[in-house]
Amino acid sequence: MIKSIIVEDEFNAQNSLAKLIRYTHKDIQVMAMVDNVEDAISKIKEIEPQLVFLDIELSGGNAFQILEALESISFKIIFTTAYDEFAIKAIKFNTLDYLLKPIDSEELDSCLKKFKETYKQELAYKDAVQKLTQFDKKQQQQTLLIKTTDQQYILDIKDIIRCQADGSYTTFFTASGSNGIMSARNLKYYENLLSAHSFVRVHQSHLVNLQYIESINSRNVIRLTNGQEVPLATRKKTYIKQFLDKK
Numbered sequence: 001m002i003k004s005i006i007v008e009d010e011f012n013a014q015n016s017l018a019k020l021i022r023y024t025h026k027d028i029q030v031m032a033m034v035d036n037v038e039d040a041i042s043k044i045k046e047i048e049p050q051l052v053f054l055d056i057e058l059s060g061g062n063a064f065q066i067l068e069a070l071e072s073i074s075f076k077i078i079f080t081t082a083y084d085e086f087a088i089k090a091i092k093f094n095t096l097d098y099l100l101k102p103i104d105s106e107e108l109d110s111c112l113k114k115f116k117e118t119y120k121q122e123l124a125y126k127d128a129v130q131k132l133t134q135f136d137k138k139q140q141q142q143t144l145l146i147k148t149t150d151q152q153y154i155l156d157i158k159d160i161i162r163c164q165a166d167g168s169y170t171t172f173f174t175a176s177g178s179n180g181i182m183s184a185r186n187l188k189y190y191e192n193l194l195s196a197h198s199f200v201r202v203h204q205s206h207l208v209n210l211q212y213i214e215s216i217n218s219r220n221v222i223r224l225t226n227g228q229e230v231p232l233a234t235r236k237k238t239y240i241k242q243f244l245d246k247k
Contacts, residue, residue, distance in 0.1 A: 003031050007066065017080070045070075204233070
């Protein structure tokens with residue numbers, strides 16, 4: 001349902017326009033009808049309509065006072081007036097169309113069809129942008145930026161085998177077989193970032209990617225697929241064994 005507001009200070013004109021909309025475009029719902037500047041500003045902020053039918057000359061003011069009082073104009077505007085002298089000024093606002101009173105039903109119908117086409121295109125654009133943003137965030141979540149004293153590394157999270165605490169520093173070991181990349185951030189920081197990516201704090205000083213665990217022995221030592229070994233805290237042993245049993 002498309003939300004709309006009618007701002008019109010003539011009672012008969014209000015009702016006439018509302019009826020025309022209701023009979024010809026049932027998917028456009030008139031949420032409110034107001035006749036002055038103050039109420040119009042309040043209702044627009046409250047309802048957040050997609051479309052506003054806006055008479056230019058109002059009791060105690062005009063349409064432009066309403067528009068200039070709003071922080072932003074996210075809705076489309078159809079100006080309705082008995083005078084066309086305001087047309088040029090109206091162009092600078094988010095104007096969809098300009099109808100002269102008395103409003104002709106065919107002109108209104110044409111205007112609303114144009115609005116719906118524009119509205120449909122904007123919805124499709126917003127949907128595409130949202131999907132692209134989500135995809136970009138998802139892509140970002142697959143990598144990790146590591147800053148060292150002299151360089152920056154972008155690591156694929158799936159290639160990180162383990163992280164080892166070294167005081168307030170953390171050393172990363174990856175599938176590429178490098179000697180380790182040291183970050184100035186502590187292990188807790190990376191545990192919070194990587195816990196959603198199959199990483200488990202198996203020991204006070206070790207954060208391990210579960211996908212690289214090969215086995216555990218009776219001495220509570222984890223052997224990784226790259227041949228490295230790390231200690232396993234007793235309280236984590238049951239969880240790791242359960243994981244290995246499911247592999």
